[in-house]
Amino acid sequence: MSSSTVATGTAGTASTGRGRRPRMVNWTLLPAAAVLLVFFFYPLATIVWRSITEPAFGLDNYTVLFTDGVSVTVLLRTLRTALIVALVALVIAYPYAYAMTRVSKRGRALLTVLVLLPFWTSVMARNFAWYLLEQRGGLIERFLAALGIDGVVLLGSVTGVTVAMVQVMLPFMVLPLYSGMSAIDRRLLDAATSLGASWRTAFAKVYFPLSLPGVVSGFSLVFIVTLGFFITPALLGTPQQSLVAQVIETRVSDLLDFPGAGAFGAVLLVVTLLVLFAVSRIARPTAALNQAVDRG
């Protein structure tokens, strides 16, 4: 509680100094804001506008989405996939990022390179690599067969897509987690243990809540990027398990139904914003996040 008061206090102090600083801040924001306005908000507005004015003014394109019996299924499937990918990535990345904060300088450099190396490799190359690994007669099938598990082909299955997506998204989880964790003052843990907390309690009550800002940013980043994933499900999955991006692609390039695709895109955007809002609500009670938000 007290730390949250401190946080608000800091914010208060910052706001008293608002007299001089904001003008400069505004100028520095201008180029980025201009780029966003022209290349993001304007096209976005056009897409949304078309979705409510073509072929006739109204919400027909949206009504169709919720009544055609497939769009909602696809949307839910996409949300579920993104949730699973984000959760699995979190479970894998959390100990990894933690280890990054605990090893020597050289060890950290090595762990960082291990994360960044795939990050620097083209997404296409990585997807094709997964294609080869997951295909019939591929490495994964042969490996599992050697262990006595026969006929496992991941290519064209939801599991196969999820595995590849997790690998593609892992850097987006590790890096925010690491940056959040490296800012945590480890003396707080020492203090907790010196006051009689077991290591486990100290971790659960002190370290984990303090790492939450990193968890939230990593989780939301991975979740949102995964929602719009196209290449991986298109290459490794099957149309039987289409995600939103694939259905939108069909609407645009096969049906030339730009307004319908725009409507689906708008719904996806709204859902994404809702999820973001929910995530920020869930994470809100922690003082640490408040602090992070105030600092940011």
Added chain:
Amino acid sequence: MRGSRTVTAVAMASVLAGTAACGSDNRALTFVSTGSSFQDNQKTAWQEPFTAESGIEVRNDGPVDEAKLRAMVDAGKVSWDVVDTSAAAAEQYCGTYLEPLDFSIVDRDAYPPETVSECGVPAYFYSIIFMYDTTKYGDRPPRTIADFFDPERYPGRRMVPPEIAVGLLEDALLADGAHPDQLYPLDVDRALRKVDVIKDVTTFAETYGQMQQAMVDGQVDMALVSTARAHQALSAGAPFEPVWDKTIVNWNDLVVPKGSPNREEAMKFIAFIAGDEPSARFSELASVQPVNEQVKPNFDEVQRRIDAFSPEHRHSVVLGNARWWARNFDAVTEKFTAWLAG
């Protein structure tokens, strides 16, 4: 062929290259097709002799993307002059996104009469042939199209083309006992009920290139595959054989986008392609069939094995109905997508 998808990056790069190449010389056509070696063959068989004869340069762009075509026409900035697309698309977008052809330049009589439409003339026929892996079925190989839709008697992974309008539904209906002469109007629900039987063991390809690769890599045991890709796969050593029960044959049209900056030259180019020499040459290079059946391409041994038009395979040919597809493409695509993704 319609809606073939290549990586966006490639498309972007070619757009940039196209823009960069846009110079003062407007006596240069931009030709758009599927890309890959198929378009290289079009360059060799059609564009180079055309440039030699007329002095008009031809540039290449791709892949064919009706969405991009629509966006260009809507924006009034058309950079494409001749597009190789499905006959159904040629009918469907005639007048809205495509220019009517100038039949004083393009010779109507060079094509089978039922294939000529207001905005498009055929460039070549392509067949969707039923092929199976000879190493998988031993001495009891599939014999009829019905076997493709019978996973009980013929287990194994299947693969079907990335486009809905080229034969999957037709094959399903034929397998279900429909008469080849009474396929159209397609009973889409009946066809989908038949495809439903193999849905779990079927890969719905994203591109034709993927089909070729899957056959070479042994990822599939049966496929409904286009001749061009079958030829490539067989040449690469894929152990596949065709079944000559039913072969759905369609054709691609050459069309001119509405507002093309080089309309006149585009018409001349289209007229040139119908000539015996360019048709035959392209058929030989790409393993497709010339639209003018008087033209006899000199096929190699592999091509003769998959030639649906040869006297011994001819009985299997069932012609697709571009006109029906033009009217029903959107409705069928919606139904199919819903069925597939649902």
